[in-house]
Amino acid sequence: MKIHIPTPLRSYTSGLETVSVPGATVDAVFQQLTITYPELKQHLFTPEGKLRSFVNVYLNDDDIRYLESKQGTAVNDTDELTIIPSIAGGIICNEVGSISQ
Amino acid sequence: MLRIHYADYEALRAHGEETYPNECCGVLLGKKIAGEGNSEAAMNHVQQIVRAGNTRTDSAHNRYNIAPQELVKIQRQARGLGLDIVGFYHSHPNHPAQWSKTDFAEAHWLGCSYMITSIENGNAVTTNSFLLSGTGEDDKKFEDEAIQIDIAHNVAETVAHNQKGQA
Numbered sequence: 001m002k003i004h005i006p007t008p009l010r011s012y013t014s015g016l017e018t019v020s021v022p023g024a025t026v027d028a029v030f031q032q033l034t035i036t037y038p039e040l041k042q043h044l045f046t047p048e049g050k051l052r053s054f055v056n057v058y059l060n061d062d063d064i065r066y067l068e069s070k071q072g073t074a075v076n077d078t079d080e081l082t083i084i085p086s087i088a089g090g091i092i093c094n095e096v097g098s099i100s101q
Numbered sequence: 102m103l104r105i106h107y108a109d110y111e112a113l114r115a116h117g118e119e120t121y122p123n124e125c126c127g128v129l130l131g132k133k134i135a136g137e138g139n140s141e142a143a144m145n146h147v148q149q150i151v152r153a154g155n156t157r158t159d160s161a162h163n164r165y166n167i168a169p170q171e172l173v174k175i176q177r178q179a180r181g182l183g184l185d186i187v188g189f190y191h192s193h194p195n196h197p198a199q200w201s202k203t204d205f206a207e208a209h210w211l212g213c214s215y216m217i218t219s220i221e222n223g224n225a226v227t228t229n230s231f232l233l234s235g236t237g238e239d240d241k242k243f244e245d246e247a248i249q250i251d252i253a254h255n256v257a258e259t260v261a262h263n264q265k266g267q268a
Binding site: 007008017054055056063084086087090091092 | 124126128133157160164165166169170172173177186187189191193194204207208209212213215237
């Protein structure tokens with residue numbers, strides 16, 4: 001199945017935006033993905049093997065965290081996985097970083 | 102360095118004015134241009150901006166979040182255009198155009214540009230850009246990033262013409 005890689009992680013997939021990896025479940029696909037591209041593993045998973053909290057994974061248009069079988073969900077070759085890190089922030093308080101310009 | 106067209110630069114600032122006193126947010130699509138030699142740093146060249154919705158309706162005046170589902174669609178849109186996500190923008194209503202601890206903690210797109218515009222009393226004031234550099238969560242950092250603004254040829258001609266007329 002096809003896996004779409006976000007910009008920051010493409011340096012670990014030889015610059016590829018889309019990679020094809022075989023597997024019967026989301027878990028199996030991820031296992032194969034990190035065997036083929038081992039440097040991806042630490043960016044996607046914690047040392048305990050859990051998907052990092054800021055890494056979102058979509059199976060077609062569905063967040064895998066909300067699928068009944070989650071990472072155990074069965075997939076086929078025509079499905080697509082998209083890895084998309086979260087985007088958030090805001091002021092919150094007056095603590096800001098270095099002043100530029 | 103971040104390179105962006107004047108129209109896109111003005112559009113993202115206008116977005117911040119429209120959503121004031123709440124924060125706006127959006128995505129920068131373009132291409133990362135590799136640096137030449139060892140002395141030239143890579144550049145994020147923005148070719149299109151995409152407005153995004155702020156899902157933090159509970160605290161939109163000081164927080165922003167782009168729904169992952171919307172990001173997936175925007176990434177798909179970028180792919181169709183032959184572009185990549187090269188950065189993001191958001192506004193700081195009545196606060197400086199500097200990254201906050203929250204911005205840093207929740208920044209995960211290494212190599213991407215994070216543009217911040219300060220909005221004071223509804224008017225866009227300063228726009229800064231910060232490059233998220235590093236190799237991972239442990240060593241990431243925001244670096245001040247210069248912004249190169251491209252002015253369209255016809256706009257530049259108009260400006261030159263007007264200046265000539267005033268001379």
